[in-house]
Amino acid sequence: MNNPRVIPLQQTDRLDWLRLIRSRRVGPVTFYRLLGEHGTAAAALDALPRIAAEAGVGDYIPFGHKAAYDEMAAGSAMGLRMVCYSEADYPQALRQMPDPPPVLWTRGNLELCRKPAIAIVGARNASSLGTRMARLLARELGEAGYTIVSGMARGIDTAAHEAALPTGTLAVQAGGIDVIYPRENTQLYDNITKTGLCLSEHPLGLVPQARHFPQRNRIIAGLSEATLVVEGALRSGSLITAQDASDLGREVMAVPGSPMDARAAGCNALIRDGACLIRSAQDVIDALHRPLSAQATEPEQTVKPAPPPEQIGRRILDLLGPNAVPEDCLIRDLDLSAAQLTPVLTRLELEGKILRHPGGFLARAG
Numbered sequence: 372m373n374n375p376r377v378i379p380l381q382q383t384d385r386l387d388w389l390r391l392i393r394s395r396r397v398g399p400v401t402f403y404r405l406l407g408e409h410g411t412a413a414a415a416l417d418a419l420p421r422i423a424a425e426a427g428v429g430d431y432i433p434f435g436h437k438a439a440y441d442e443m444a445a446g447s448a449m450g451l452r453m454v455c456y457s458e459a460d461y462p463q464a465l466r467q468m469p470d471p472p473p474v475l476w477t478r479g480n481l482e483l484c485r486k487p488a489i490a491i492v493g494a495r496n497a498s499s500l501g502t503r504m505a506r507l508l509a510r511e512l513g514e515a516g517y518t519i520v521s522g523m524a525r526g527i528d529t530a531a532h533e534a535a536l537p538t539g540t541l542a543v544q545a546g547g548i549d550v551i552y553p554r555e556n557t558q559l560y561d562n563i564t565k566t567g568l569c570l571s572e573h574p575l576g577l578v579p580q581a582r583h584f585p586q587r588n589r590i591i592a593g594l595s596e597a598t599l600v601v602e603g604a605l606r607s608g609s610l611i612t613a614q615d616a617s618d619l620g621r622e623v624m625a626v627p628g629s630p631m632d633a634r635a636a637g638c639n640a641l642i643r644d645g646a647c648l649i650r651s652a653q654d655v656i657d658a659l660h661r662p663l664s665a666q667a668t669e670p671e672q673t674v675k676p677a678p679p680p681e682q683i684g685r686r687i688l689d690l691l692g693p694n695a696v697p698e699d700c701l702i703r704d705l706d707l708s709a710a711q712l713t714p715v716l717t718r719l720e721l722e723g724k725i726l727r728h729p730g731g732f733l734a735r736a737g
Contacts (some may be wrong), residue, residue: 380455385438387412388455391443392473393434393574394419396720398727399470404717426721445575449549452477464488468619470732472572476548476703479568483539487640488518489655490591491615492609493527493601494634501527501602501634504626505535508599511652513538520595522587523563525557527601527609536562541594544571545587546579588612589729596659597622599649603637613646615729622658624649683707683715688735691725695732 380388391412392402397419405415423431442731446453454460454475462484465471490507493501509519509531519535522529523542542563546552548571551560555686563569572590573583588611592598598616599625603609613623623646628635642648647658678686683705690696690704702712716733719725726734 380505382456384412385453385455386436386443387416389453389474390434390436390439391415391441393439395431395434395713396723399473399729400727400731401717401720402473403470404713422717422719426718428723431721436611442575446476449480449575451548451575452481454481460484462594464595465590465593468589470729472590472594475570475572476575477568477570478548479564480539480566481568483518483541483568484594486516486518486539487659488520488522488595490595490598490612491527491531491601492521492588492591492598492612493553493603494609495524495526495528495609496580496634497526497530497602498632498634500629501626502530505601508601508626508649508652508655509525509540510538512655514559515652515656520591521610522584522591522608523552523559523569524608525553525555529556529559531601532559532563532567536566540567542567542569543587543590543594544569544579545573545583547571547573547575547577549575550578552579552641584608585611588731589615592616592619594619595621597655599624599626600638600641600646600657601626602628602634604633605636609636610641613641624658626650626657680715680718682713684719685711687712687715687719688724691733691735693734695728695734696728697735698731701733 389395390407406412409415409418419433420431441603443453454477456471456473460481464484489512491505493505505527509700513535519531519540520529521542523532523544532542540563548569551557560569572586586610592612592615595616598613598621600609600613616623623644625638626649627639627642628638630639649655686705687701689702702709705712716725720727724736726736728734
């Protein structure tokens with residue numbers, strides 16, 4: 372990922388950043404790649420039609436200047452703040468994850484991002500005991516100096532946010548930051564924006580759909596030193612968040628529950644697979660203060676001459692299917708360097724033949 376260094380942006384640069392990330396088929400991975408190749412968002416926008424034409428897309432038009440200006444003006448009128456990756460107020464924890472959102476809309480106290488954070492997530496149909504546990508953990512961890520991060524969903528998320536209001540809580544939204552979901556949490560949203568922070572990577576006014584929740588979950592995990600699951604079924608968004616945390620090298624924790632309760636099945640499975648068992652806030656604090664093990668260095672790899680781009684493209688499409696796979700696995704399977712593979716992936720993405728998913732995952736389109 373060719374991320375830019377941390378520098379303040381002029382208003383015209385911020386507009387160009389918004390235009391680039393809102394442009395069709397440009398996600399965070401492509402955004403940083405284009406920025407690295409062309410130096411500025413303005414230069415990348417100028418190059419996009421040519422790049423698309425070379426990929427066989429003849430009618431490509433980047434996101435419009437007026438549309439981006441209108442979004443920025445609407446955000447300003449609502450008292451929102453737009454923060455770009457290269458600016459000092461961008462959450463430091465997100466900088467440490469691959470391909471973080473280039474642009475965030477925020478409302479509330481950005482200083483909360485400077486504190487250590489713990490995500491508390493769980494079932495929407497939470498039990499009474501699970502709700503009480505989430506409140507207890509959120510309150511005590513907040514009092515211990517942690518920002519509590521969650522997704523403002525029903526159940527465990529709501530309980531954690533409410534309990535952490537006095538100490539500071541951060542809500543990551545799946546849709547536009549001005550779209551409250553679920554609507555029953557309107558008062559909670561108002562309370563969070565007064566003492567905490569709400570943020571979203573999505574355009575203003577966007578109503579959340581199913582595909583937006585995994586993107587939200589990845590940001591929740593990225594903002595947090597640890598992700599703590601209080602209740603969650605085996606196939607739930609909470610376990611997706613836990614997997615994101617594991618992929619990012621963050622701590623995964625879970626509260627055990629009865630084997631007879633399906634809402635505890637996900638937590639029990641996480642503990643079985645190595646997640647830290649949590650009985651109290653002190654367990655969380657003790658786990659985060661453990662010394663880190665030394666990481667082994669990887670040997671350098673020899674870069675071989677690359678085949679023609681057309682041949683690489685065919686091999687990529689042969690290897691990819693509808694299920695997303697990590698890009699680094701594709702690099703290993705093809706026995707090519709990232710530098711050799713990158714321009715071919717960019718061309719295939721602009722042609723609409725492959726899809727990028729958060730976390731560096733790729734799948735074949737259609």
